[in-house]
Amino acid sequence: xxxxxxxxxxxxxxxxxxxxxxxxxxxxxxxxxxxxxxxxxxxxxxxxxxxxxxxxxxxxxxxxxxxxxxxxxxxxxxxxxxxxxxxxxxxxxxxxxxxxxxxxxxxxxxxxxxxxxxxxxxxxxxxxxxxxxxxxxxxxxxxxx
Amino acid sequence: xxxxxxxxxxxxxxxxxxxxxxxxxxxxxxxxxxxxxxxxxxxxxxxxxxxxxxxxxxxxxxxxxxxxxxxxxxxxxxxxxxxxxxxxxxxxxxxxxxxxxxxxxxxxxxxxxxxxx
Numbered sequence: 001x002x003x004x005x006x007x008x009x010x011x012x013x014x015x016x017x018x019x020x021x022x023x024x025x026x027x028x029x030x031x032x033x034x035x036x037x038x039x040x041x042x043x044x045x046x047x048x049x050x051x052x053x054x055x056x057x058x059x060x061x062x063x064x065x066x067x068x069x070x071x072x073x074x075x076x077x078x079x080x081x082x083x084x085x086x087x088x089x090x091x092x093x094x095x096x097x098x099x100x101x102x103x104x105x106x107x108x109x110x111x112x113x114x115x116x117x118x119x120x121x122x123x124x125x126x127x128x129x130x131x132x133x134x135x136x137x138x139x140x141x142x143x144x145x
Numbered sequence: 146x147x148x149x150x151x152x153x154x155x156x157x158x159x160x161x162x163x164x165x166x167x168x169x170x171x172x173x174x175x176x177x178x179x180x181x182x183x184x185x186x187x188x189x190x191x192x193x194x195x196x197x198x199x200x201x202x203x204x205x206x207x208x209x210x211x212x213x214x215x216x217x218x219x220x221x222x223x224x225x226x227x228x229x230x231x232x233x234x235x236x237x238x239x240x241x242x243x244x245x246x247x248x249x250x251x252x253x254x255x256x257x258x259x260x261x262x
Contacts, residue, residue: 018198018199039188039209040188043209106200107196107198107200109180112181112183116184
């Protein structure tokens with residue numbers, strides 16, 4: 001059986017630069033539109049990816065956003081070598097936030113990012129260790145819910 | 146409710162979107178918190194906000210919003226409108242406060258993005 005190759009995208013997300021926050025997710029969104037993924041699915045991928053991008057900027061001093069687009073699903077990997085999350089369970093709670101005043105002034109840091117990523121994705125995995133960084137993997141099936 | 150009806154109800158100025166006034170909006174959201182817009186809106190929602198930073202346009206793009214109303218007589222910077230134009234995202238400005246804007250649109254029959262269906 002022929003191996004199914006993914007269309008892979010990778011972006012470096014610079015830290016502490018809100019002006020550019022969302023550029024990588026916007027490019028991912030355009031690519032998904034070009035390959036004909038359903039609009040409702042693209043919206044969930046874009047939101048999950050954008051929340052991840054914002055988190056890289058607010059919390060991690062930047063990082064990487066990668067996407068692998070397969071015929072039946074898209075995988076988004078958000079990774080950084082930032083401070084890590086001491087208590088992932090606590091960070092996953094709606095409303096829990098350690099965001100800066102600057103982030104809040106831009107309308108973010110309400111403690112909805114991780115829960116929203118979890119809700120948007122069909123599968124969500126987070127690995128984090130203090131002093132090592134964080135890797136979040138989200139899978140999105142190419143079918144409406 | 147069409148965008149043109151929103152313009153008329155709010156006595157709003159069209160900052161971008163003159164050719165998109167027949168766009169039909171299904172729901173409306175009033176928020177300055179982009180985190181909540183990302184979590185609670187639906188496609189084709191009209192967002193009323195007092196925020197004028199570029200992240201409002203990016204959030205609108207990611208969530209497939211139908212249009213923006215900038216409240217309290219505020220003016221977004223040129224870069225905001227340039228990006229809105231690139232995304233074909235209509236931007237209106239009204240002198241009404243957030244509370245008044247939401248009240249007027251609700252009275253016109255526009256529905257909110259209820260958390261529970």
